[in-house]
Amino acid sequence: MLERLEIETFLTLAEELHFGRTAARLQITTGRVSQVIKALERRIGGLLFERTSRSVRLTPIGRRLADDLRPLVAGMEEALRRAADAGRGVTGELRVAFLGEWTAPALLRAVALFGERHPDCRVDVREVQLSNSRASLLDGSIDVLLASFPFDGMACGPALLRERRVLAVAAGHPLAGEERLSVEVLAEHPVVQYPQVTSAGFKQDRTPDRTPSGRPVPKGPVGGSFSEMLTLVAMGRGVLPVGEHSRQYYPRPDVAYVSLHDAQPIERGLVWREGNTTERLREFVRAATDAAGSFHP
Structure with missing residues (x-):
C-alpha cells in the first residue's frame, strides 16, 4: 500500500x-x-x-x-x-435565495424541513433579481438559489418544480383570443428578450433563436426585469414565452396568457457554485428534494 x-x-x-x-x-x-x-x-x-x-x-x-x-x-x-x-454537525449559517415570486413557497418548505433536521444551522432567506442572481452566487452573497434551469456554469440539484409554458401577449393582440398555440408561432412575432446578464443556455431555452422546425424567431426589445418585459408585451412590442404560474403571480389586465401546447415544461431547482459545496448545502438540497416530493399542490 x-x-x-x-x-x-x-x-x-x-x-x-x-x-x-x-x-x-x-x-x-x-x-x-x-x-x-x-x-x-x-x-x-x-x-x-x-x-x-x-x-x-x-x-x-x-x-x-x-x-x-x-x-x-x-x-x-x-x-x-x-x-x-x-x-462538527450541520451548523453555522446558510444563505438561500429565490428568483421569481412563485418559487418562494417551495423554498420556504425546504427551509422548514431543513430547520427541523438541523436546528443548529441558521438559514437566511433572500430574494434576488435577474440582474444580480449569478453575481450573488459568484461573490458569495448567497450560497444556494432556487431558480430556473438551465443555469449555466453552476452545480445544480434535481428539478423541484415543473410548469407548463404559456405565451404572454398584449390583451389586444390577435393571438389573445386563442385557446392554445404552437411554439411555431414564435416565428411570426418579435419575442421580447431577457437582459444580457442571463446565461446563453437560459436565453436559448426561454427565447430560442429558431422554432423546433428551424424557422428563425425575430428578436424584440430587451427588458431589464421580468416586470419590464411584461410591460413591453403589454405595449405590443413583442410576445414572451413564460411559465403558466405567471397567470397567478403576474396578473395584468393588459396582458393575456395563451397555452403553448407543444412546448416542453419549465423546470426549476437549486443551483450553487461548485466550489461552495459544503455539507450543510448538501443537506439543504436533500431537504428541498424531500419537501418537494411530499408536496402535492
Whole structure:
C-alpha cells in the first residue's frame, strides 16, 4: 500500500516536474524527494520519471499512475472533508435565495424541513433579481438559489418544480383570443428578450433563436426585469414565452396568457457554485428534494 508521503511526493513532482519546487511545496529536502521517488520506482519495477540535467518528464508508466491516482486522492480528500463536516454537525449559517415570486413557497418548505433536521444551522432567506442572481452566487452573497434551469456554469440539484409554458401577449393582440398555440408561432412575432446578464443556455431555452422546425424567431426589445418585459408585451412590442404560474403571480389586465401546447415544461431547482459545496448545502438540497416530493399542490 502506498504511503501518504509517497502519493503526495509523486503527484506533486508529476505536476511541477521539478525536484526543487516539489521539495519547497512539501517542505522537505530535495534529497528526500529523490529518495521517495526512487523507492517508489523500485516497488513498481519501472521508471516513473525521465531525468536529465535540464528537465524532468513523466514516463508512460508515470503518466498512467498519475492519471489513476488523482481521482482517488480527490475522492479521499472529499470523504475526509465530509467526515469532518459530519463530526462538527450541520451548523453555522446558510444563505438561500429565490428568483421569481412563485418559487418562494417551495423554498420556504425546504427551509422548514431543513430547520427541523438541523436546528443548529441558521438559514437566511433572500430574494434576488435577474440582474444580480449569478453575481450573488459568484461573490458569495448567497450560497444556494432556487431558480430556473438551465443555469449555466453552476452545480445544480434535481428539478423541484415543473410548469407548463404559456405565451404572454398584449390583451389586444390577435393571438389573445386563442385557446392554445404552437411554439411555431414564435416565428411570426418579435419575442421580447431577457437582459444580457442571463446565461446563453437560459436565453436559448426561454427565447430560442429558431422554432423546433428551424424557422428563425425575430428578436424584440430587451427588458431589464421580468416586470419590464411584461410591460413591453403589454405595449405590443413583442410576445414572451413564460411559465403558466405567471397567470397567478403576474396578473395584468393588459396582458393575456395563451397555452403553448407543444412546448416542453419549465423546470426549476437549486443551483450553487461548485466550489461552495459544503455539507450543510448538501443537506439543504436533500431537504428541498424531500419537501418537494411530499408536496402535492
